[in-house]
Amino acid sequence: MFYATAQNAHGLAHDPFKAIVSPRPIGWIGSRAEAGSLNLAPYSFFNAISDTPKMVMFSSSGRKDSLRNIEETREFTANFVSFDIRDAMNLTSAPVPHGESEFALAGLTPVEGEFVRAPFVAEAYAALECKVTDIFQPKTLDGTLSENHVVIGQVVGIHIRDEAVRDGRFDMAKVRPVGRMGYMDYCDAGDVFELLRPRR
Template identity: 80%
Template structure:
């Protein structure tokens, strides 16, 4: 099949776009508002965009508390979502009122970063401390602004739990990262295989 994406004329019971662009890592974003209140929320539009410097991005559909907090402080954390934390991550997706800590709702431990004041999840196998480099609303072809807010941050500090390191590497088989797929589907990446790039 082929369809005009602008018209969204797929004729299916559900839009397949996010199922096609999958699996996507989950940006479990920790932030602190100017008034000191804490927020933790998962975003499936998340990824690394550069390794020199280390940059990550997430995009929020609509102006949510994470975006407002980060605008106020210029800082956030991105916490690693492992299979054992999947239910806690899902709990933090609930539409809690502004100022209500999702750390508390999910029974998670909030720890203030070393280089940023934003909180990270102590139970996570890894967390990135980030300072904002850019925030903007992406544009469509006709120049109109989307309803999404993109946040790009430079990683200034990295936390890794010791038990997640094996043979000098972040042990993907142990940490079992969770990915977001389409619809209400998730995946768990516990099965790991290596492929080496071909040499000329």
């Protein structure tokens, strides 16, 4: 099959786009409003974009609490979502009133960062402390701004729980990262295999 995205005439029960671009890591974004309230929310449009310097991005569809907080403070955390805390992550996606803490809602422990005031999840195997370098709305082909807001942050500190490290590596088989797929589907990346780069 083929369909033009402008018409979105795929003829399927559900749009397949997000299922095709998968699995996607989950950006579990922790932030603090200037007034002090805490926020924690999962974003499936999230990824690392650079190693030197270390940078990540996430995209918010519309103006949500995370975006508002980060615009005020210019800092956030990105928390690692593992299989054992998947239900807590899902709880933090609930639409709660501004100022109500998703940490409390999901029974999670907020910890203030070393370099940022934004909270990270104590129960997460790893967390990135980030300071904002850019926030923008990407343009469409005709030059209009999309409704999405892209946040780019430089990683200034990394927390890793000791039990997640084995033989000098972040142990992917132990931490079992959760990925977002299409529809309401997620995947557990606990089955790990290694592929060495070819030499010429």
